[in-house]
Each structure stands twice: as C-alpha cells, then as structure tokens.
Amino acid sequence: MILFTYFKKYLKYINYFLINFRIRSIMTFITSFSITFFLTPIFINYFHKKKISQIIRKDGPITHFIKKKTPTMGGIIILLSIFTSVIIWSDLSNKYVLYILFITFLYSIIGFMDDFYKIILKNSIGLSPYKKLFLQSIANIFFLLFITINNKKEQYINIIVPFTHKIIKYNLNIILYIIICYFILITVSNSVNLTDGLDGLAIMPIIFISLGLAVLSYFTGNIYFSKYFNFIYIKNSTELIIICLSIVGSGLAFLWYNTYPAKIFMGDVGSLSLGCIISIIAIFIKQEFLFIIMCGIFITESISVFIQLVKFKYNKKRFFLMAPLHHHYELQGISEPCIIIRFWIISLILILFTFMIM
Template sequence: MIFLINKYLNFKIFNFISYRIMFSLLTSFFVNLFIGPYIISYFKKLQKFQIIRTNGPIEHLKKNKTPTMGGILIIISICLSVFLYCDLCNIYIWYVMSIILGYGLIGFLDDYKKIKFNNSSGLKILYKFFWLSIIAILIIYIMYINRENKINIELIIPFYRKAIVKINYFYIFLSYFVMVGTSNSVNLTDGLDGLAIMPVILISFGLGLISFLSSEIYLSNYINVFYSKQANELSVLCASIVGSGLGFLWFNTYPAKIFMGDVGSLSLGGALGIISILLHQELLLIIMGGIFVMETISVILQIFYFKFKKKRIFKMAPIHHHYEIKGLSETLITIRFWIISFILLLIGIISLRMHNAI
C-alpha cells in the first residue's frame, strides 16, 4: 500500500527496493514481538493447547499446556508487511499469498480439529492431501497460462551454468511435487522447539537474495539465475518471512511459549515451494532445504522398511525423534540441525557462482 501511495507522494526512500526489504523485515519482526504475548495469553485462556502424541518421546508430555496455532501470528505479520511494502500489482505476490492463506486455512482446520476432539490425528490424511492438491493445481495452472516465457519453461541445474533443461508440460507435475512436498516436509520437521522455523528463515533469506538478483539482467547473467522483471518484489516478501520467522522464534525457542501448528508449517512450506518455482530454483531448494528433505526421507524409509521387513530403521521417525530417544537433548538436536541448515544455505549460494569453475 505504501508502495502504491508513494507513486503519488514520491517519497524517494520507498523508490529503492533495498529500503522496502529492510522495512518489510523489521515490520514483520516487531509486529510479532508486539502481538505475540497477547495471542499467547488469549490462546491460553481458550485452552488452545498443543495435542501431544501419546506414542512420542516421554519428555514431550510436559508440553501439553503450550498453546499452538502460532502460525496465525506469522501469517498476520507477513500479510501486514506485504500489504505495506510490496507492489500489489505484481502477480508473483498474489501467487505466494494465495498459497500462504490457502494452506494456512487448511492447517488451521487441522489444528482446530485436533484441539476440539483432543486427538493428535486432526484432518484425515487423504482429506488434507486432497485440499492441498486442489489449491496447488489451481495456482500452478494459473501460473502456467500466465508465464512470462510462452515458448518453454526452464529448469536450472545448480553448479552448472549451461545445464538448463527445457521441461515444458513437466513443469506442472514438478511444481505440484515441490509445492505440496515442501509444505508437508516443513510440517514433519516441526517437532521440536524452534527446529523448523530457523531453516525456513535461512531458506527465505537465500530465495530473497536470488529474487533480488533475478530482477537485474546483468546480475542474472553473471550468476546462474533466471531473469524475471517481476521477481524483485519476491525479495520484499521473503524479507517479511524472515522478519516474521525471527519474531516467532523469540517465543518458539526452548522452552517454547507457543507452537506454530499446521497453520504455520503448511503455509510456510507452501510459500517456500512456490517461490522456488517462480525463480526456477526448484533443485536449489532441495539443497538449501536439505533438513526438510532428510526429515521426509526418514519417514518414508521408516514406513516402507517396517511394511516389508517388520523392523524399524530408526527408533522413531521423523529422524529428530530418533536422536531424542537415543538421549540427545532437544536443544542440542535443534542447534545442530540449524548449523546443518546454515551450511546447506551457503552451499546453495555458492552454487550460483561455482558454475564458472566447472
């Protein structure tokens, strides 16, 4: 809104995207800090507490009085920053916000059902998967018919400048897999205090950097990114996710005062997925989001191995619970996963330039 008003008032500071990025990050951060205590107190009064799995680690039972659905706080702060500082005429912004709000609604219904019926199951898996898929397919179809490149769609291979694959119609299937898969991966990772939100912050920073570079033709040619005039506004949106994530982490670090719930994990995961699709960096997301990939693979391996061998590879899946049961403290696991996520972010950023040496 400020961006649009500025076209008439002409405050020079808002003509520079770097300032809008900074204001977007700070606004979402301080909005979280300001309204966070009120939401936590309100949810405690309503007794909107996290439903703890009875078959999970015993230590988690003490968290049954911790409020959940903190993702509402994240979504509010992101929406406010986007509304204030992004160019609302940019179609990319509406793609991402549609996923955040749509997946957030599904997550909200899932959390609400868990609380109402005092059951950790929530929505039926097929029912939740169906609605996630419907929203993803609808957005992907709109993106496909409104794409900038009407001839073909390119998939950029990290580390190799000339390794660009024309995927065309396969784009629809790949985009669906990335969007729904990332959403569920973040959801699986959100099992320890602060575990999921830090990788989200780091990946958002990386994607924000790429979106900023993608909108400059000389910079996009210099590194291995796809040039897009509209991508610059994604850097402002990514900044709002970073700021909101940092603000939420203020309350979500051990011992957590609130959990994000499915309303937060599904919406944030979906946002990361669609931003990577818009930037043609789906494969880079796999590198930077290696923690989410690892968590998802651990669940898949556990299910299939138990189905065929009647044995478990891990003491419990996702893999962060495996290390918990082995005796590692929650904070130790979380911080080590943060470190791994940071290293993966650096590897992803390095891959943008490493192609010149290969």
C-alpha cells in the same frame, strides 16, 4: 500557494520513501518483526485462558508430555504479520506477490482446519493424511493451472550443473510442468510440517532459506547479476525479496518465544503455509534445483518417515527408533537443544553450499 508548494515537496519525499526498494525492504522486515513480537505474548495469554494448547502424540517421546499445555497455532500471527507487511510495503500490481498471497491464504485455511480438528477432537492427528493431501492437491492443481495458463512462456525448469557455469533449461508442456511444481509444493510444505516437532527446529531453517531465496530473487531480477551468474533473467522478480524479508522478520520474532523451552508452537497453519510460500518463490524464480538443496533438512525428515513406513510394512520392524529423524536422536538420549542447534547448523551449511555451486 506557499502551502501547495510545501505539500508538493513533502509528497515528493513520501513517494521516494515508498518507491525506494531498499527502504521498503527494511520496513518490511521491521513491520513483520514488530507485529509478531508484540502480538505473540497477547496471543499466548489468550490461548492459555481458553485452554487451547498443543495435542501431544501418544506414541511420541515421553519428554514431550510436559509440552501439552503449550499454546499452538502461532502460525496465525506469523501469517498476519507477513500479509500485513507485504500489503503495506510491496508493489501489489506485481503478479508474483498476488499469486503468493493467494496460494498462502488457501494453505492457511487447510492448516487452520488441521489444527482446529486436533483441538476439537483432542487428538494429534487432526485431518487425516488423505484428507489433508486431497485439500492440498485441489489447491495446488487449481493454482498451478491458473498461473501456467496465464504465464505460458514460463513453463520451464532450470537444472544447474554443480561447480560449473552451465544451466540446462528444459522447456516443458503444461501437464509435466504442473506435475513437477505440484510435487515440489506437496513435498516441501509437508516436510516443514514434519520437521516442526521440536522447539524452534523448523522456523530457523525457514529463515535461512528465505534469506537465500531473497539473494537468488535479487540475482534473477537484476539483468546484470543474472547475466554474471548465468541465471535466467526474470523481470520484476526482485519484488519477491519483500516477501522473503517479511518471513525473516516474523520468523525471528516468533523464534523469540518458540525457542527452547517454547512458549508457543506455530502449528500446521504456520508450517504448511511457510513451506508453501518458500516453494512458490523458488518456482517463480526458476531455482528448483538449488531450492531442493536448501531444503535438505526438511527433505531428510520426510525421507526418514518414508523409510520407517516401508521398513515396518515389509517386515514389521523399525529402521529408526522413531520417525521423523529428530525423534530418533531424542530416543538416543541427545538433548533437545543439542538436536535443534545441530539441525540449524546443517541448514546453514546447506545454504552456503548452495551458493558455492552457483
């Protein structure tokens, strides 16, 4: 009888530990950070032995050829730590959590195939852009159809009027809503992929954006804060903070090894998947407008590639010395660490600006 009483007492503490959201948030960060921090060196050594390394663009900056022996596909560890920490510490009955784990898994397969083809074929292309876009489109359309059919009341887009307290809410039909969400997913995921061309360039903005989304998730999931900031209240969206903090934890640990000079790259399996996760979170909390501002660095990189292609097809001349934009600055003679830090600063400013216009 005494043992049973003690057991009930300790079970109460354990339940409190698991239910308390703050504790779960902290433990998510610690778990994801620890997994990535301790597994990455093992991963680096293993890939060195197997001679699985980054394939460098032949037309890229000359300074990048010294990176050809650097291991890639570090995104596998990032995703492993995110999935593990989320499964352990999140509420798996929450539909948003399950949706995100599902679409991230699909994107990780596409990214892995792309990296695998690069390594096997020994070229920097991997899957052709059309094949990659086709696979992403299938995954996106299937996923978006599923969530819209099962969540018919959530097919709307919020547009926040800057520096005012006005939010314009557009109720959309299924097709238009899917098209908008599709372009957000495709654009951001591929933009992160394009940005991941210098050591640590993409992962730090991902961390900043994840922290920003964590704050927005808290505001939208709290009935009092959502009313104060004039957000649409979305029940149970605070659980998305767990996912955001798992990205922050794994991202910071990965940056330890990915910072200049990088000992490992995340590869497409990491960049495509992370771009997908943050996009889906923004869609779920109905903050697509603010999210686009947060992703200013990624969007700018994509625009630079688009401008370069259009300009070259029009008159066979280049607008930039090289695209994406970070390569243009490299060829201008700016050092790689300088470009990286400046892009980080701009990314942080964009996050702060996002909260200003709220």
